[in-house]
Amino acid sequence: MERVPILKLGDLLIISIQIDLDDQSVLALQEDLADRVVATGARGVIIDITAVEIIDSFIGRMFATIAGMCRMLDAETVVVGMRPAVAITLVELGLSLGGVRTALDLEKGVALLGDAGRGAGR
Amino acid sequence: MTVHADVARERIEELLRTAEERILRRWSTIARTPADELHDLYQALRTALGQEQQDLSDVRGLLAELSRARARQGHTPSDTARAVYGLKEAVYELVETDGDPEALRGFIWFSRLIDDLGLYTIETYAAAREKVILDQAEQLLELSTPVVKLWDGIVAVPLVGTLDSARTQVVMEKLLQTLVETGSEHAVIDITGVPAVDTEVAQHLLKTVVAARLMGAECVISGISPQIAYTIVTLGIEFGDIVTKATLADALAYALRRSGIEVGERRRTRVAVRTEDA
Numbered sequence: 001m002e003r004v005p006i007l008k009l010g011d012l013l014i015i016s017i018q019i020d021l022d023d024q025s026v027l028a029l030q031e032d033l034a035d036r037v038v039a040t041g042a043r044g045v046i047i048d049i050t051a052v053e054i055i056d057s058f059i060g061r062m063f064a065t066i067a068g069m070c071r072m073l074d075a076e077t078v079v080v081g082m083r084p085a086v087a088i089t090l091v092e093l094g095l096s097l098g099g100v101r102t103a104l105d106l107e108k109g110v111a112l113l114g115d116a117g118r119g120a121g122r
Numbered sequence: 123m124t125v126h127a128d129v130a131r132e133r134i135e136e137l138l139r140t141a142e143e144r145i146l147r148r149w150s151t152i153a154r155t156p157a158d159e160l161h162d163l164y165q166a167l168r169t170a171l172g173q174e175q176q177d178l179s180d181v182r183g184l185l186a187e188l189s190r191a192r193a194r195q196g197h198t199p200s201d202t203a204r205a206v207y208g209l210k211e212a213v214y215e216l217v218e219t220d221g222d223p224e225a226l227r228g229f230i231w232f233s234r235l236i237d238d239l240g241l242y243t244i245e246t247y248a249a250a251r252e253k254v255i256l257d258q259a260e261q262l263l264e265l266s267t268p269v270v271k272l273w274d275g276i277v278a279v280p281l282v283g284t285l286d287s288a289r290t291q292v293v294m295e296k297l298l299q300t301l302v303e304t305g306s307e308h309a310v311i312d313i314t315g316v317p318a319v320d321t322e323v324a325q326h327l328l329k330t331v332v333a334a335r336l337m338g339a340e341c342v343i344s345g346i347s348p349q350i351a352y353t354i355v356t357l358g359i360e361f362g363d364i365v366t367k368a369t370l371a372d373a374l375a376y377a378l379r380r381s382g383i384e385v386g387e388r389r390r391t392r393v394a395v396r397t398e399d400a
Contacts, residue, residue: 082336084299084301088295088298090333
């Protein structure tokens with residue numbers, strides 16, 4: 001089973017998914033992430049899916065689960081880099097990823113979390 | 123095929139072979155077409171008839187070419203068909219002088235063959251027309267969905283005409299693609315040019331907005347006329363938390379504000395001179 005690496009950048013955790021996710025690696029990722037958020041005290045989590053071409057309902061739900069989990073641990077989740085085709089598929093499937101924030105690319109995702117962090121700190 | 127019919131056919135084929143020069147000349151006069159244009163066709167027809175299987179594909183190919191060439195010159199398809207039918211007349215004159223009952227019987231068969239070929243020219247013409255129409259419809263689809271950049275990070279899609287599933291799909295894909303390419307975080311869908319909004323159209327619009335949201339961009343729908351607003355409320359369509367504006371200008375102002383750009387008027391007194399009274 002392939003494991004998805006979790007990178008730390010400042011107080012953000014960045015997950016770049018570059019493999020075809022199967023159910024096992026999704027579950028492993030969720031566990032790993034929860035551990036890392038607690039260990040690092042991260043303020044934000046960015047999931048980069050630029051390289052993902054296919055998203056099924058299971059992975060769609062993963063985003064919501066991760067977002068919910070991170071919110072419990074006081075970290076914001078942003079999904080970035082979704083491809084148009086993937087977005088259309090998700091809409092057709094009826095999944096709107098409620099509660100998950102999105103951004104066009106990694107840079108904008110980081111900016112989004114930066115703004116939110118400042119807003120919260122004020 | 124009976125022996126009788128075979129004999130009749132052979133008689134016609136023989137006539138076509140022996141009196142080639144005469145038939146061609148007569149055909150060219152009747153069809154008002156230069157003989158050299160018809161010569162190839164005549165040869166192909168004769169070769170086809172000479173074969174066991176009677177493979178007419180060569181003849182059809184030549185006919186298609188002829189009807190296309192003539193269509194370009196402005197001839198109607200009936201003209202082309204009539205030109206093909208001219209061969210019947212030319213051959214009939216020959217059969218009449220020949221007076222052989224076998225040849226007369228064979229002529230019926232020959233005439234049926236030529237009828238088929240004549241109809242084929244019309245089919246070719248119709249197929250060519252059909253293709254032009256299809257191409258144009260596709261071009262129209264492309265033309266009618268431009269994505270324009272209004273500002274850095276703000277794009278707009280002015281929709282004109284009736285929205286159906288196929289068009290919405292094209293609009294959706296093009297808009298999302300542009301969002302990725304330009305890195306725009308704000309999109310305005312302007313429906314000023316959409317004559318009517320029903321539940322289906324609204325559903326399509328909502329899907330586009332949600333897809334853009336999934337990618338991390340925000341969509342504003344503008345150009346909602348009083349009439350459309352009334353229809354939407356009467357139909358009970360829920361737009362939820364999607365931002366809607368009356369005009370494109372309002373939507374642009376909103377998008378600018380959201381992306382943190384301030385637009386203010388320059389403080390300067392303008393002197394306006396009315397020339398009407400002068």
